[in-house]
Amino acid sequence: MSKDKSARIPTPQAVRGTQDMLGDFADRFAYVVETFERVRRLYGFKRIEVPVIEPTAVFARSLGETTDVVSKEMYSFEDRGGESITLRPEFTAGIARAYITNGWQQFAPLKVATHGPLFRYERPQKGRYRQFHQLDAEVLGSDSPLADAELLVFADQLLKELGISEGVTLTLNTLGDAASRDAWRAALVGHFEAHRGDLSEDSLARLDKNPLRILDSKDPKDRPVADSAPDIDAYLTGEAQDFFGAVTAGLDVAGVAWERNARLVRGLDYYRHTAFEFVTDRLGAQGTVIGGGRYDGLIETLGGPPTAAVGWAGGIERLAMLIDEPSSPDRADFIVVVEDDQLEMVGFEALSVLRRAGVKADLIASGSIKKRFDRAVKRSPDGIVTLGFNDNGTVSPRIRSASELYQIEEILKAIDWRAWDRS
Structure with missing residues (x-):
């Protein structure tokens, strides 16, 4: 009897941007997770778990309605009760929601870490999938610049223990405090308004609500205007300069190399002070392996009390791709x-x-x-x-x-x- 081809079970690859893992790459993937778990214990970060499914409002409010993630990339749908729910596209919003709803303020400053699958509808490419996996580390309830430094040293040691730190560079910037950011934002809007005719359609759409994102536009049309925009240094308050100086001093005494990137930004208003990325040219266009920053206004945006916080996330698949020779599980003592x-x-x-x-x-x-x-x-x-x-x-x-x-x-x-x- 002939088999009905239409009844064959579809592979995950039939859903573009998903993958099965076996053997070498699955071992690399597991090695990244195991190393992360070991290093986060060294730094005293508690293990945390948050749901894969959250109310859509958690991400819409935290990521911003106008961002690409919310407007184009989230997997959102109504459940049987009519509530709009979303497969998590990132960890930070869910962790912030858990911090509020569970009353974890009593444990502040709270250092937490997790890992698991995330979901975004975007064009699949090397190291990027629609179901992907990330490591995540956060410090909630601390306004100390040494919290930023500790997270960066944690990430640096993780890369070293994975054996992939060579060729990976920590790039660092400051977004200043609220006063610094507001003054810089006004200067940027004035600069971009004066060059409206030279901007791409995407940047014109960002100009009103997300002007900082124009600075990291990949559109060649935007680059001359973005490159000639004012840097934040001219608008930093004394307090903001001191904060950034303390972060970099912490990195220096811990022996972590870094480079300043004055064009590294975060578009949403709740980001403050430190922004950073660990970047490499070994993955083509997708060069960031770990990225993060300070988001002192996020928990308040979600309805909680004003709470200082900082964190980072790293793609497990990307980190696994950088590992040359993972230990083989086939080898026994x-x-x-x-x-x-x-x-x-x-x-x-x-x-x-x-x-x-x-x-x-x-x-x-x-x-x-x-x-x-x-x-x-x-x-x-x-x-x-x-x-x-x-x-x-x-x-x-x-x-x-x-x-x-x-x-x-x-x-x-x-x-x-x-x-x-x-x-």
């Missing part, structure tokens, strides 16, 4: 090789004993004897435990190890080998 099929069960016992002792071990008990050893050697273990019958019918493990870190003989004393002797 020790391989148990069974020479005789009658000893397969004691091989399994030995495997269990080693694993309970914290030794990463695997068992090979099929195929010809030569192939069993060939497969074991090919996996480059630190040692091999061979199980077979001696000439007198007794069983004892033969251990070959190139490492002195393992007390395998002591571990395997837990096994009663005589129970497996030939009677």
